[in-house]
Amino acid sequence: MSTTTLKLEQQKQQSQENNHSDINYLSHVITLTDQISEPARDWIQFIFDKYDSNFDQTSITSQIISAMILTMGCFWLIGSLYTLLDYFQRPKFLYRYKIQDNEQITLDDIIETAKVAFWNQITVQLLTTTIAFNLMNYLPFDKNYRVPPVSTIIYNLVVFIFLQEIAFYYLHRLLHHKIFYRYVHKIHHKWQAPISISALYCHPFEHFLANLVPVLIGPFVMCSHRSTISIWLLIVHIVTLNDHSGYHFPLMPSPEFHDYHHLMFNQNFGRMGFLDYFHGTSERYFKSKYSKRHQVLLSLTPMKILIPDND
């Protein structure tokens, strides 16, 4: 064997050893994370057992009802609190965090929006949930009784977030094509200064294509455990209600990004922003005050006062 070949062999062996030590290190970190977070896993198990005890887990109809109550309950409970704040504009110490605070919302607007949102839930969402539960029986979903370790839940959620972002960005841009916009997406954009429950104020086709499909892609790709999917659905509802609420509260995720989409129509098609950056669909946003305000508020002073319009 020549000296060069010997050196190459040694380098290859060294690189394989490095890769192995990286993998060993990663698996060690995961094991340690799971050991530390075991009480959190037990707590998640306890909550799910408690919730599931209200439903017959052998019946698919019962499981569909359970999923609908979870998602609709979350939407209407949080959505109602935001809507009361919008309507009464009180208490003032909370209302002052509203980004676009120049409009008085009427009761008619709220009733119309609530009707459309509820209709979308009991038609398209119920149908999609029914199809999804039936499909799950034919796919290798994690059907263990025990909820997965916390590291698996986090890993699944990260994959869900990225798949949702990719699907939502391109489907949302498709909805801005003039044909789809005129007949479908225009409804959602009736709200230039959105309120939380306007998240589901849209055409039923849009609710399926841009809301439900991007959310369900991740769970179907990963064939995740039901508990992980339930946590994901709760997160999705809380985030979308917050994104549409127009309230930039302290320590909460900033809704400025999507609020700007409703204000300007042709900017910020995604949720996270990396695809908007890549495709140049946030150029005006980056020059606006909104992009500077798009951060977690770490003060009790509203962001619009910290970074005023005429700054």
Ligand SMILES: [Zn+2]
């Ligand atoms: Zn929206």
Ligand SMILES: [Zn+2]
């Ligand atoms: Zn849009």
